[in-house]
Amino acid sequence: MSTGSDASSSGDQLELLRAATRGRKPKPPAAAAAQLPVARVTVDVPLPHLDRVFDYLVPEPMSVAAQPGVRVRVRFGGQDIEGYLLERVDESGHQGRLAPLRKVVSPEPVLTPPVLRLCRAVAERYAGNLTDVLRLAVPPRHARVEQAGRPEAREPLPPETVAGWERYRAGPALLARIAAGDAPRAVWQALPGPAWCDDLAAAIETALRAGRGSLVVLPDKRDVDALDQTLTRRLGPGRHARLEADLGPTTRYRNFLAVSRGDVKVAIGTRATAFAPVHDLGLVVIWDDGDEMHAEPRSPYPHAREVLALRAELEGAALIAGSWSQSVECAAWLRTGWARPVAADRAVVRGAWPRIQVAATAFGGGDDPSAHGRLPSPAWRAINDGLKRGPVLVQVPRAGYLPGLACQDCRHPARCEHCHGPLGFPSASRGDQAGLPECRWCGRVTAAWRCTTCQSRRLRATTVGVGRTAEELGQAFPGAAVVVPQADGPTPHVPANALVVSTPGIEPPVEGGYAAAVLLDAGRLLERPDLRASEDALRRWLGASAQVRPSQEGGAVVITADPQAPAVQALVRIDPGSQAERELDERTELGFPPAVVLADVTGTATAVNSLVRTAQLPEGTQTLGPTEVLTSSVADEPRAQPPRRHIPRAATLAGLEEKRDEPEEIDETQVRVLLRAPRGELANLARALHAAAAIRSSRREPGATRIQLDPLNPG
Structure with missing residues (x-):
């Protein structure tokens, strides 16, 4: 296990030196906690080579508050940095003295173990840093909200209404498996009209009556409003929480705490809701997964559909991907048998x-x-x-x-x-x-x-x-x-x-x-x-x-x-x-996702070429490019890709490989390289890219790169 004592102990020595020069007697270090005195902390530092866990000492006065999942402040690199306490153990692998925790920012355990496992899986899937995923999963803190009282006990659920889903083949069987605690995975082609909200509410109610929680990810506020009204009418007020940025930071954090504390077992909202800390999670739903709003524009650029797929497997929850249409990724799920179709008969559809x-x-x-x-x-x-x-x-x-x-x-x-x-x-x-x-x-x-x-x-x-x-x-x-x-x-x-x-x-x-x-x-x-x-x-x-x-x-x-x-x-x-299915066949023939895994590496020419050259790419990986990216300030065409042209041979990877031992000039030209590998090499490709980024970061090599796996539009 990596430790952060070296980075933080130098800061403590500096504090002792400052106290001595001021003529004051330095405070003796606080005694370590009697039980589990070592805290393993992930610090909020975006550098890839620091994407690991560091060990710190838990002072006895902080022992009660310093529990797994809380926000803490530690000394790192000569400054105080916030992070999350992941676990407490008896011993550290570090032989020297451990630096103590500086402060427990809040005793509220906002990072639950299931969400931590999910964040780690998402970071590995998308070649990103754990801290970047944690920023997406946990909203900013509001102390006044934490100090407010918890809601009063709610009344029992209203009498069970009509289950729904009778219009779909395998619809009643899907609800029966959810009620039994199973983990079915369904691609649902919904019938038109507002009834899709009633169908989703029926599935949520089924899981709730079975003692299981649910979360639903929707593309925009309009869809969240529609499902919010349906759930309020069907389950009563206060039984679900909305999680979306439009609510404002205070309301959003209040609703997040209601889910994290277990006061509410149903969470609905936009893409960040995929990380909601729902207790006893039994059902995850994504509506209209083909909408581009489900793709996170911040590093490591995860897609809500893939996040929910990972979470369904990690927590043994049922998954429903519903839409009036069908994405190519869902077609791939159906082809491999990972999910099953839920649709109406042709006569009902017509x-x-x-x-x-x-x-x-x-x-x-x-x-x-x-x-x-x-x-x-x-x-x-x-x-x-x-x-x-x-x-x-x-x-x-x-x-x-x-x-x-x-x-x-x-x-x-x-x-x-x-x-x-x-x-x-x-x-x-x-x-x-x-x-x-x-x-x-x-x-x-x-x-x-x-x-x-x-x-x-x-x-x-x-x-x-x-x-x-x-x-x-x-x-x-x-x-x-x-x-x-x-x-x-x-x-x-x-x-x-x-x-x-x-x-x-x-x-x-x-x-x-x-x-x-x-x-x-x-x-x-x-x-x-x-x-x-x-x-x-x-x-x-x-x-x-x-x-x-x-x-x-x-x-x-x-x-x-x-x-x-x-x-x-x-x-x-x-x-x-x-x-x-037609689109999936064409992409399989042409070598585009989801038939293969594609990594988009963009940045300065020097940085991109260095990263690709450093990465231990899996066997069968093809390198496409580099191509120059001509940026523009276009605002009304967010889906359009900037034009690009091929870089001359002298600037290709092969050319740079030949001049490896010569002093390398820094090229600030923005370029893009596409790495294409077999689908089964997804984990190996992501691991290789993250390791290469960590090597460049530790060497402080110039230039920045952006790594994006399976981008929406790689063309």
Whole structure:
């Protein structure tokens, strides 16, 4: 076991020296605790070579408070640093004197043993540091919340309601196994409408009546609100806790303590809820695992789906991955038999979903930007007929007003003369009325644009955003109230005759469902240079269609896209499983996750090449790159990858290997290297990368690197 006595004892010697120079008699060291005097602590230091446990002495006055899982402060590297006390033992492997704990920050054991095991597994899975994972798992402390009293005892559970899940094959069997304490793993293709909350509440109630806890991870606040209301209605108030950043630090920490203390055995929230310290955990659920919000943007970049899969195995809990669609990773689970499908019969599926119709449009090819070219007659009829029966939804793939512009004469994309970013009109007031396009990367306004190809000054729209679409549809249907929801705004009220124009993912729910929906410019989602373009497009289309009334009640959906596209055909058939299997076959053939493990190493050229050269990569690992990363300040295209170009041969790994003994010049160019290995070598690859990062850190080599395993979009 590694110790931290050397780093901290020097600090104690410095304190003694300071006390002697001030003419004061130094305080004698406190006596060690009579029982288990050695504390093993992980310190909050991000350096990879310090990613280990250090031994400290437990003074007798701190013995009662210094329990496993509490926050402590220790002397490390000449300064006081906080950390977590992981365990207490009788002896240390260090032969010298151990430095004492400086302080027990709080006697509250916020890091439970199951969560600690999970954090270690996540750090190993993603080649990260334990301290980085602990920052994701444990929220910041609020002393006033800890000192508040615990809630009073709650009333017993209300009488058991209808279990649910009768509409799904193997649904009742799934609940029966959860009630029996088993650990089934299910990929659930949910039927449309708000009933998915009732089904999840039924599974949670089943586990709760069996004396087991549950946690549910959802992509955003809207889904958390929906499940929160359903659980309150079904289980009564105070039986579940919300864990999300939108609550604010005080409320979030209060709810965290309620779960950690065992006062509440059900936790729901966004991706960080995957680490919630639920007692007697028996069920973990992730809803819409294909949503990119489940991917953590902070090191070590874990995905909530993989965190829950690890936790289900470590704690013997049941796992449900539910969605209206199906991700490729869930398809891989089904193919290997790690999970089982839970879905309804085809007759039930056809009756529950609206009728899907495909309407091809010339605008998908960019030939006609007018509303006439964008809205074919089937789509116009669906809106017109739907407004007579209720609200109608129009999904537009792009935000803004006119986000895409090109030369009217040669059709060459309009680019900024300063950063070569795409030009567009962000709004009507700043756009075509003023006649000045704006760069979507650097924000500069181009007063005198000229095409670099044909020298023309005329512009045309290649992409129409939600703002311009709302204007056009408002003119085409003057009797309808046009509602445009905002991603960062409250959920708007939708009148009965409203025409809701929304970007994917923020469609406001409507009581009773929309009468009709039009998926406008849907082919644009398939054109993105993204590995998950087809999967994500089908998921967004199904998410909008799920809010439309069933076909038995006249619900209809019209999609304007290429009818021959596999994702469009899967939408018409309401068969996301076949599309996920098709994507999995293609990725297996091309060598992309989840068929293989892929590591993305990004940083300065010197640092990346040094790390890859140092790592003891497992057999069969392929090195792709390095390629130069050209960074930009694009803000409205978070999914787009920056362009890159190959570095000359002189800067390749082979070239650097030949010059290994020569003084190496520091290259600050940002580059990327992809490491591809067989799926079975995931643990070995992660271990090798973390070890190489630790070696570089211990040597204090210049440059920084970012290691990301199985990135969402490795292209």
